[in-house]
Amino acid sequence: MDSGKPVALHGFEEDTDPSPIGDAMLETRDGPCRIVKPMVRCGFLEHGKASDRTRRGNDSFVAVEWDFALDLAASELARVRDERGNEGIYAGSYGWASAGRFHHAQSQMRRFLNLFGGFTSSRNTYSYAAAEVIMPHVAGSLNKLLLEHTSWRSIAEGAKLVVAFGGMPVRNAQINPGGIGNHSQASDMMAAKKAGVEFVSISPSAPDTMEELDADWLAIKPNTDVAMMLALAHTLVDEGLHDQAFLEKYCVGFEAFLPYLMGTSDGVPKNAQWAENITGISADSIITLARRMANTLTMISVSWSLTRQQNGEQPYWMVVVLAAMLGGIGKPGTGFALGLSAVSSIGSDRVHLPWAALPTGKNPVDRFIPVARIADMLLNPGKPFQYDGKEYIYPDIGLVYWAGGNPFHHHQDLNRLRRAWQQVETVIVNEPFWTPLARHADIVFPTTVSLERNDLSGSSRDDYFFATQKVAEPFGEARNDRDIFAGLASRLQPLSNSTTDFLEAFTEGRNEDEWLRELYRETKERGENLGYSLPDYDAFKKAGFLKLDSPAEPKVLLEEFRSDPAAHPLSTPSGLIEIFSEEIAGFNLKNIPGHPVWNEPIEWLGSENTAKHPLHLVSHQPTRRLHSQLDQSSHSQAGKIKGREPCNINPSDAAKRKIKDGDMVRLFNDRGACLSVARIDANVREGVVMLATGAWYDPDWSNDPNCCKHGNPNSLTADLPTSELAQGPGALTCLVELERFDKTPPKVTAFVPPEISNLE
Numbered sequence: 001m002d003s004g005k006p007v008a009l010h011g012f013e014e015d016t017d018p019s020p021i022g023d024a025m026l027e028t029r030d031g032p033c034r035i036v037k038p039m040v041r042c043g044f045l046e047h048g049k050a051s052d053r054t055r056r057g058n059d060s061f062v063a064v065e066w067d068f069a070l071d072l073a074a075s076e077l078a079r080v081r082d083e084r085g086n087e088g089i090y091a092g093s094y095g096w097a098s099a100g101r102f103h104h105a106q107s108q109m110r111r112f113l114n115l116f117g118g119f120t121s122s123r124n125t126y127s128y129a130a131a132e133v134i135m136p137h138v139a140g141s142l143n144k145l146l147l148e149h150t151s152w153r154s155i156a157e158g159a160k161l162v163v164a165f166g167g168m169p170v171r172n173a174q175i176n177p178g179g180i181g182n183h184s185q186a187s188d189m190m191a192a193k194k195a196g197v198e199f200v201s202i203s204p205s206a207p208d209t210m211e212e213l214d215a216d217w218l219a220i221k222p223n224t225d226v227a228m229m230l231a232l233a234h235t236l237v238d239e240g241l242h243d244q245a246f247l248e249k250y251c252v253g254f255e256a257f258l259p260y261l262m263g264t265s266d267g268v269p270k271n272a273q274w275a276e277n278i279t280g281i282s283a284d285s286i287i288t289l290a291r292r293m294a295n296t297l298t299m300i301s302v303s304w305s306l307t308r309q310q311n312g313e314q315p316y317w318m319v320v321v322l323a324a325m326l327g328g329i330g331k332p333g334t335g336f337a338l339g340l341s342a343v344s345s346i347g348s349d350r351v352h353l354p355w356a357a358l359p360t361g362k363n364p365v366d367r368f369i370p371v372a373r374i375a376d377m378l379l380n381p382g383k384p385f386q387y388d389g390k391e392y393i394y395p396d397i398g399l400v401y402w403a404g405g406n407p408f409h410h411h412q413d414l415n416r417l418r419r420a421w422q423q424v425e426t427v428i429v430n431e432p433f434w435t436p437l438a439r440h441a442d443i444v445f446p447t448t449v450s451l452e453r454n455d456l457s458g459s460s461r462d463d464y465f466f467a468t469q470k471v472a473e474p475f476g477e478a479r480n481d482r483d484i485f486a487g488l489a490s491r492l493q494p495l496s497n498s499t500t501d502f503l504e505a506f507t508e509g510r511n512e513d514e515w516l517r518e519l520y521r522e523t524k525e526r527g528e529n530l531g532y533s534l535p536d537y538d539a540f541k542k543a544g545f546l547k548l549d550s551p552a553e554p555k556v557l558l559e560e561f562r563s564d565p566a567a568h569p570l571s572t573p574s575g576l577i578e579i580f581s582e583e584i585a586g587f588n589l590k591n592i593p594g595h596p597v598w599n600e601p602i603e604w605l606g607s608e609n610t611a612k613h614p615l616h617l618v619s620h621q622p623t624r625r626l627h628s629q630l631d632q633s634s635h636s637q638a639g640k641i642k643g644r645e646p647c648n649i650n651p652s653d654a655a656k657r658k659i660k661d662g663d664m665v666r667l668f669n670d671r672g673a674c675l676s677v678a679r680i681d682a683n684v685r686e687g688v689v690m691l692a693t694g695a696w697y698d699p700d701w702s703n704d705p706n707c708c709k710h711g712n713p714n715s716l717t718a719d720l721p722t723s724e725l726a727q728g729p730g731a732l733t734c735l736v737e738l739e740r741f742d743k744t745p746p747k748v749t750a751f752v753p754p755e756i757s758n759l760e
Contacts, residue, residue, distance in 0.1 A: 006451060006471045014464075014547070017183040019174035021626060024633030025451060029475060033433040033632045033751055035446035036476035038069035042757075044442035049076075049398075049425035056421060056440045058701045060755035066477065066487070068759065073443050074491035076426045080398040081117060087367040088398040089113065090424075092122035094371055094405045099179045100455040100468070101357045102515050105404025105430060105447070105481050110360040112485035113401070115505050116492065118365030120395045122374070123387075126410050128304045129371060129728030130312035131338065133388050137581045139320050140571040145338060145557065147461065150299070151349040152188035152340075154554035156195040158333025161296040163200045163289070164215070165225045165315065166303025167208025168341040171623040176344040179457040181464025181547065184348060185341050189213060200289065202228065202281075204618055205648075205690055206683035208303075218289075219685040222616045223309050223604045223733055224279040225302075228286060229318040230598055231275030234261055235290035236325050238271070242294075243327025250565055251324050253580020257595040270598070278598070278606060280685075298326055301337035305620070310601040310733040311591075312722035318596040321579050329577070330562025332554065345461030349555060351548050353530060355458045355465055356522035358515070367395045370727035374407065375420040375719055386724035389587035399426040403447075403481055408436035408697045409628035412731050413719035415672045415706045418699075430481050433632065434753045436697040446478040453480060454512060456519055463548040465523070467541040482512070589724050603718065603735040605687050613669045613735035615653065615689045619713035622692040631696050632751045641677035643748045645695035645711030648681040649738065650688065657739060664741040666707075667691070669734075672715040673707040675745060678738075689738060696750035709746045 001007065009026050011018030028034075039061040043051035064072075080088045091113050093106045113119040124132045128142065135142040155162065162168075173185035189210060193199070199215035201208060204222050209215040220228060236242040237258070247254045263269030272283035272290075279286075293300075300323050306315040319336050320329075328334030340347045369377045370387055373394075381396035400421075411417050421427070421440055429441035432449050452474045458465035474480075479487075486507055493502035510518065517537050524534045532548060540546055560568040569575030573583055585594030603609050605616050624639040625631050640646065642664060649659070659665060661680040666673055667689065676691060684690055691713040698710035708715040716736055722728040 001471065012181065015182050017186060019183060020635055021174055021624065021630060024625070024630040024635045025449065028433070028630055028633050029449055029451055029472060031632060032753065034475045035432060035434060035438065035444060035478070037063040037446060038066055038477070039444040039446075039756070040064055040069065040072065041442045044426075051442075053422040053424070056427070056442075057418060057436070057699065060757065061444070062757050062759050064759045066479075069443060069445065070487045070491060073428050073445075074488050076399060076428070076443070077116065077488070078492060080426065084396060084398050086117040086365050087120050087395045089119040089401060090374075090377070090395075090397045090399070091119045091401045092369070092371060092374060093401070093403050094122060094126065094407065094410070099450055099457045100453065101355060101457065101519055102512070103448075103453045103455045103480055103482065104358060107358040107360050108481040108485055109401065109403040109430070110363070111358060112489060112506055114361040114363050115489070115502060118363045119401075120365060120367045120369065120397065121363060122371040123368050124371045124726070124728065126308070126372060126729050128307045128339070130307035130722040130726040131304070131316045133726035133728070134313040134317050137572065137584055138317050138578050139558075142338070144571075146346065147352050148555065148557055149346055150333065150335065150337060150557040151555040152192055152347045153349040154556050155197060155299055155333040155347070156192040157554060158331065159192070159197055159297045159299045161198050161200070161293065161298045162192070162301060162340075163202065163293060163298060164209060164301045164303070164340065165202045165229070165319065166306045167201045167203035167205065168210070168301060168303070169208045169621070170210050170341055172621050173341045173344045175626050176459050176462055178459030178462070179464070179466065180344045180459065180462055181545070183344055185344050186210065188347060188349075189341070204616070204685040204688040205620075218281050218285060221278070221280045221605045221685070222618055222688060223601045225306055226311070226314045226318050226596065227270070227275045227278040227598045228281060229315070229322050230261060230270035231272045231286045232290040232293065233322050233325055234269060234271045235287050236294055237261065239291070241291065242325040246327035246329070247324060247579075250329070250562065251577040251579050252574045253578055253595065256580035257321065260593075260595060260597065280605075293326060297334050298328060299334050299337055301340040304339040304342040305732060307722065308729050308731045310720060310722060310730045311599045312728055312730065313592075313726050314596050314599070320577060321596055324577055324579065330556065330558040332556050335557060345459060348461070349550055350461070350463040351551050352460065353523075353527055353532060353548060354460055355456070356519045356526065358519070368392075369394065370721070372411070372729035373721065373727050374411065375413070375417045378420040378423045385727065386589070387727050388725060389583070397424060399428070400424050401428045402437060403430035406435050406437045406628050408440060409694060409712070409714070411719070412714055412717040412729055413671050414697055414708070414712065414714045416719050430484055432475075432478065435628070436750075439754060445484050446476060447484070448474045448478045448480050452478065454516065456516055456523075463550070464545055466545045469544070480512075584725070587725070592723060592725055601733045602720065603733050607735070609735050613737045614687065615736050615738055616687060617667070617713060617716055617734040617736045618688055618690050619693050619717060619731055619734070620690060622694045625694050628694040628696060631694055641679075642745070644675055644677050644709075645692055646679050647676040647711070647738075648679045648684045648690040650684045650686045651680050651682055652686050653689070653738075654678060654680050659738070659740050664745055665738050666741040667716060667736045667738050669716055669736045671718065673704065674711050674713065674715045675707065675709050675741060676711045689736065698748055698750035700746050703746065710748050710750045
């Protein structure tokens with residue numbers, strides 16, 4: 001601090017490897033992208049719901065006073081509720097777990113809208129929606145599996161081989177939903193290596209596994225992991241290497257899966273020769289790996305990214321089957337892992353205490369959509385969709401309220417989303433920065449950032465709990481989300497169908513400090529019920545944090561189930577691992593029988609579409625920001641070339657297109673285009689181009705609005721579901737072409753605020 005203002009951030013003293021992303025919080029707090037006052041889009045201010053919605057994203061704004069903005073937003077909320085019912089309000093507000101148990105944007109918004117009478121919500125996450133739906137049918141709740149996940153400590157002590165489908169990119173472990181105390185993923189991996197564990201990375205990109213691990217790299221074609229898993233399983237059965245005793249005691253349905261695996265049901269044995277033509281991995285390599293896995297204590301990991309493709313349910317189902325065939329599930333260090341290094345907590349050796357959070361109440365509206373189907377909903381009101389074996393109807397949405405997220409980053413086919421967004425009469429956004437979402441809003445409320453709030457911070461998958469302190473006054477006229485919703489509640493009383501005062505119900509008469517004390521009291525009580533003795537609130541606040549002791553024994557996933565499946569059954573219908581699911585078979589879904597299968601995706605390197613678009617685009621997580629958060633920072637900008645997000649391409653593919661390292665390039669397909677800069681990289685598989693997500697969406701409005709001049713890959717990705725089962729995002733099923741861009745490139749304007757005038 002200097003003269004009462006924050007001037008530098010330092011790594012937490014107990015963090016052995018703090019992420020440099022955190023430094024960006026300071027410089028962006030008062031940077032040019034901060035929103036100073038409440039804003040209303042010019043067209044909306046003049047014409048309301050009848051405004052020209054095609055101007056969203058490229059319109060100017062008018063700065064207004066808080067009372068004006070709150071009155072306008074309250075009137076729109078009331079109007080849509082009266083005209084369409086509460087189901088006409090969509091508030092998926094999907095954001096990446098903003099740190100804070102009280103000032104948590106999604107929770108504050110959901111609490112407000114639940115009291116308002118409800119809203120259409122979303123289910124699951126973009127991170128791993130397909131896994132969230134499939135795993136309860138196969139091995140139990142995904143969230144429970146992640147909380148009880150086998151630790152790296154257990155892997156170091158109990159395994160000799162880690163086979164990582166999708167790799168284990170340590171860049172992803174810089175982050176953790178809700179916060180993190182110690183970044184230990186890299187050191188945990190190295191501890192396993194020093195203990196003698198060997199690694200195999202099955203991924204289109206070698207850097208998807210840390211170079212220091214000396215992993216064997218199998219450069220698989222994207223979207224073909226299930227075919228390789230099936231071939232490994234076929235080899236195990238063909239050579240009598242599978243654990244039949246484990247399959248009989250802990251699983252159901254192997255005998256129903258076997259005819260498909262061996263080819264007796266369809267005439268196609270899923271052997272290594274069959275998989276070689278699909279995956280690009282030689283049959284000898286597959287057979288050798290299968291034997292190695294059968295004769296070595298093996299952990300099989302699947303990245304979260306493998307769910308984000310067409311048929312994304314299948315890799316998670318099949319990895320459980322493959323691990324069951326090896327018989328290592330429930331033993332120290334072996335079995336299956338669900339995203340080692342996907343975030344910092346997966347594989348960490350930490351205890352679990354469910355820290356208290358702001359209660360949101362119950363949503364009176366039962367309408368929902370799968371999280372990645374927002375454009376489908378907006379374009380197809382009243383039409384049916386399938387989800388987890390049932391049929392539902394898309395609601396007719398008149399108003400979207402978003403707080404704590406950026407759909408114009410994480411959704412697929414942003415050009416389609418932009419068109420779908422035009423169907424909504426009103427968009428209200430709580431946002432600190434001029435993100436692409438804020439630009440596509442009608443009413444924008446400027447919000448505070450973490451440095452401007454007091455809060456409690458901690459993740460359910462982390463053993464640190466923090467008393468985060470306000471170190472700066474709110475920028476401009478920014479307000480906390482809680483105060484914004486309180487202002488709206490005061491204008492919308494009385495509460496619908498109730499005599500209760502809306503504002504009183506929302507705040508419960510508590511100020512910030514009183515809420516923090518109440519949440520800590522509940523946390524302390526939960527801890528005591530689990531045998532933890534936590535300090536009182538004032539002592540905790542003075543210390544700044546607390547840390548729970550590490551578990552005495554390393555965590556082993558499904559250890560109790562293995563010890564006694566009758567006493568500790570899984571939450572599946574049978575209580576066992578379901579290799580064949582009668583429930584899923586009963587859904588009668590196309591190409592989804594009751595067991596895992598290889599289904600050819602629409603776009604992949606083996607499809608006819610490669611004649612026009614011969615490169616498979618892998619849109620991976622970025623290194624220098626958290627998804628799209630803090631992209632405006634100098635740390636994120638330092639990773640760009642010529643102001644664009646760079647892409648990595650194999651030397652052979654570059655040579656065919658006469659592209660040199662550092663050339664400006666245009667990636668394109670029938671959905672859109674984006675500008676980037678080529679980095680020639682022999683560690684990328686031939687036929688694949690890698691482009692990180694998170695560059696703020698910046699359409700070239702003057703020349704081609706379907707082209708992002710900043711390099712956002714979601715201007716190219718397909719807005720297709722994983723399947724009718726989970727309806728998750730299929731971002732990684734995407735073919736493109738790439739060409740050198742020799743024209744004068746348009747300027748990047750992603751970080752230039754829109755034109756702003758003052759209300760007269």
